[in-house]
Amino acid sequence: MWERIRERLRGKLFLSSMMGLTDGAFCAERGRGADMVQLGAYLAEPPVYGVPGYECILPADRGGCVRFLAEQVAAVRKRLDVAVCLNLATLRLEWGLEASECFREAGGDVVELNCHGGLRRYLEQGKLRAMVLPEHRAELFRWLDEFSKLSIPVIVKFRMGAIPDYTPILDRLVGMNLLGVHFNIRDERSKRPSFEFVKGVKNRYGTRLFLLVSGYVRSASDVRRLFEAGADMVGIAEPTIKDPDYIAKLAEALKGGA
Secondary structure, X not given: OOHHHHHHHOOEEEEOOOOOOEOHHHHHHHOOOOOXXXXXXXXXXXXXXXXXXXXXXXXXXXHHHHHHHHHHHHHHHOOOOOEEEEEEEEOOHHHHHHHHHHHHHOOOOEEEEEOOOOOHHHHOOOOHHHHHOHHHHHHHHHHHHHXXXXXXXXXXXXXXXXXXXXHHHHHHHOOOOOOEEEEEOEEOOOOEEOHXXXXXXXXXXXXXXXXXXXXXXOOHHHHHHHXXXXXXXXXXXXXXXXXXXXXXXXXXXXXXXX
């Protein structure tokens, strides 16, 4: 269903989300050279909206949520012609589905369900990267089945190493109507992307899985190796904090063969 979007994005760069940083203004300033930017991570948790100490919470009412997200999308589109993705985490399925529909109504292009992060109060309730654990996996599949029915394309984000083997999860995902899967492939020992992980995933699933990767990407050489390993999109995050033109420079280097 989403093949046209995949074709538009395949082989391209994206600005990967960073909680508390990648709002519309940040993405607009630092997304040049990318074909997609990710807003967020934002949390859909209406009961704590406006409560001191709870950051990055989306507005609790539908109208307010749509207006807020529309402002973020508009900030990007004033400067860039890119796909705009919302990185979203939530404690309840119905909150996540509602926020996703708000983003679609706000003019957004893609939703990324965050099953990657380490926010403690979410992990304690079996959310974020805890959702991939065997004891929470049935709920993960139920959520993804519901998200796959949305009228906006959905990516699911995981973290390499959260479990030893993602095969039981990916075997289920390839049969769902999802746009793709995003893996953070940071290897904390080498401080490098895990090229072997990408090769392993792509060798098993091939074109059945649209694969986005990010984590410790620091050069055009890294990007080329990841594409050669089978990545469909490569994301950049932390280097853009210090250098707003980081992705643009990478894109130029890739064009020039540097």
